[in-house]
Amino acid sequence: MTCDDFQLRLTAYSLGELDQDELQAARDHVAGCNDCASRALLDRQLTALVRGSAVAAPAATRAAVLAAVRAEAGRADAPRPVRRRHWIALAAALLAAAAVVAAALLVVPAPDPGSPLAAAWSSYHARGKNGLGSPTEAQADRLFAVLGPASRTPDLADFGLRKDGWEARDLAGHLAAVAEYRDAEGGRVTLMRWRGDLPPMPSGSDGDELAAYRWGRHTSYWWRAEGVVWCLVGTIDQERLYKIAEHLGGESEEGAPG
Amino acid sequence: MDLEGFEAATVPHMNALYDAALRLAGDHATAQDLTQETYLRALRSFGTFQPGSNSRAWLLRIQYNLFCTQYRRGRRMPLIWLDEGEADPSLDLPSHEPGPEEQTVRELDREAVRRAIARLPEDFRMAVTLVDINGLTCAEAATVMDVPRGTILSRLHRARRRLEAILMPELGRVQADDL
Secondary structure, three states, rough: OOOHHHHOOHHHHOOOOOOOOHHHHHHHHHHHOOHHHHHHHHHHHHHHHHHHOOOOHHHHHHHHHHHHHHHHHHHHHHHOOOEEHHHHHHHHHHHOOOOHHHHOOOOOOOOOOOOOOHHEEEEOOOOOOOOOOOOOOOHHHHHHHHHHHHHHHHHHHOOOOEEEEEEEEEEEEEEEEEEEEEEEOOEEEEEEEEOOOOOOOOOOOOOOOEEEEEEOEEEOOOOOOOOEEEEOOOOOOOHHHHHHHHHHHHHHHOOOEE | HHHHHHHHHHHHHHHHHHHHHHHHHHHHHHHHHHHHHHHHHHHHHHHHHHOOOHHHHHHHHHHHHHHHHHOOOOOOOOOOOOOOOOOOOOOOOOOOOHHHHHHHHHOOOOHHHHHHHHOHHHHHHHHHHHHHHHHOHHHHHHHHHHOOOHHHHHHHHHHHHHHHHHHHHHHHHHHHHHH
């Protein structure tokens, strides 16, 4: 084996992935070639460097994943029916235990491809690493023309959320206003609004009611006010997101143009 | 549903899944989302898992497919590494007992290594993540990424040469210490 041959096989040699004949030839070569022996050492050290950079899952992540898995397993064993709530009932529900809220959520594995649910899900995942930017003036004007006051980005500071940007997006063929928020712990909330119909809910309902979907640990709340669909998605705790949905739901009805 | 069996087969690999997710997605929040979605998908398809096969490779394949189909679009290169302070120190990092070389380099700047890996093209980065970090064989990594084994070897080879170039000062320091 020449030095060139060895260099070509260096990675496979370091990984122990050479077949027996090649391995023996490589060993023989290294035994008599200081340059290639140094290269092999360097490759082992590089592997050790790379391996040493492994990152363990944070304890909070482990806990969240395990909780989601156990909840999912529980639901699979004992599926629960969907529950819908009217706005009046929402206020009462807030006073009830958070468990009641949790039980009311419909759990689905993923939205159907091509549906507005899937479009919202994709939009939720499509943000950049630094959050959203801001629309051009022309885009902002167009959003206002289409959505009216619903195009504005609501202030959610009272819920511990700071604005992290907003932009205009095409969402399932609709011009949508998308706003993103973050809390101090890095939790993320995305608010999407577009003019159209509320996506079909599993219960077959539409209208100005709050519907909830959950994808994994993502909870999303949906409602429609004055022809505008609102979708609130987030990774923050469910009860807090629910309060925000209720707050925005009331505001969207009061603030819509007559 | 065999929750106990599922957890026994998969929970020991959560560090590996999170590490791979972080290297793919580049930020903690998305990595956690991706890890959790992977586990939920794995739970739903646990009936298809072959007992005795490599459950880490099975999970990583689910995760990689999930990333490619639902997370990749619009993503930019990861360069954000969050504080690891909340990691549970009682939990082992994925794979491998530390050897003499690994002991030697532990004092090196792990952050520099992570950033160097993050600069690799996604296919190279994933090959390094699967084989060098998570201990999969090239054949297992090939199954995860749905490419021939030779492609994995080629990507690893090229990735290592790039990492060498970036990390040469650190590697040189290790070699000098060895003399």
